[in-house]
Amino acid sequence: MSDSGYSQQRVTRSRVQPSAGFESDRIAGILTTLEAEYGSREFVSRGRPVDVLVETVLSQNTSDVNSRQAFESLLQTFGSLEDVAWGSVDRIEAAIRFAGLSRIKSVRIRNMLQRLLQENGSLDLSFLASLELDAARRYLTSLDGVGLKTASCVLLFSLQMPAMPVDTHVHRVARRLGLIGVRVTADAAHSELEAMVLPKDRYPFHLLLIEHGRRVCHARNPRCAVCVLRAICPSAR
Numbered sequence: 001m002s003d004s005g006y007s008q009q010r011v012t013r014s015r016v017q018p019s020a021g022f023e024s025d026r027i028a029g030i031l032t033t034l035e036a037e038y039g040s041r042e043f044v045s046r047g048r049p050v051d052v053l054v055e056t057v058l059s060q061n062t063s064d065v066n067s068r069q070a071f072e073s074l075l076q077t078f079g080s081l082e083d084v085a086w087g088s089v090d091r092i093e094a095a096i097r098f099a100g101l102s103r104i105k106s107v108r109i110r111n112m113l114q115r116l117l118q119e120n121g122s123l124d125l126s127f128l129a130s131l132e133l134d135a136a137r138r139y140l141t142s143l144d145g146v147g148l149k150t151a152s153c154v155l156l157f158s159l160q161m162p163a164m165p166v167d168t169h170v171h172r173v174a175r176r177l178g179l180i181g182v183r184v185t186a187d188a189a190h191s192e193l194e195a196m197v198l199p200k201d202r203y204p205f206h207l208l209l210i211e212h213g214r215r216v217c218h219a220r221n222p223r224c225a226v227c228v229l230r231a232i233c234p235s236a237r
């Protein structure tokens, strides 16, 4: 199936069973169980691709609250991202101080905005939606400071392309559930999880694994006794 099948109709999923044989059944069972627990996740755009790109760079190593505050401060200071591109690094750094690592991030943001303007004549990245998923991701990861997770966030949350961002929660929960090996890095997990999760399911799968990681499958003390996935989890305590 092509990745462009993301928008196809949702299929009925079966409830999770400990004996589920095929990986696709297991993924479907996990999704159904987490949706029953936390509610379904329908697509909501997070804005223009370039906005999501800058916000995601700002979110590296900090909370969503801090990165959102930094992004709003950046726009208040400069008025637009086009003006950020030609602003001084010192001024950008001051505007995004809430996000931490503000020197590094200010240089990266300015450089990437300048390159996008020079290459495309604008900050409109909607052309990425016409590319194959891997080609669109390659373009974004060619920007300094943009890794697989950031690129996948832009493609998924702005352009509704079927990318699978693997953050710390998705990585941890997927490893504990045995979906990926314990030595599989977060970067390598992007392609592994995309290979096993249907394009149309990647958006809810990503969000629900994060929700589960935040609420139940904590990094230090996972709450296995109350976990709805404990019957199929090889790491359940």
Ligand code: SF4
Pocket (backbone or CB within 6 Å): 173, 176, 177, 216, 217, 218, 222, 223, 224, 227, 228, 229, 230, 233, 234, 235, 236, 237
């Ligand atoms: S059973 Fe425990 S380790 Fe497995 S997913 Fe649930 S909380 Fe995480």
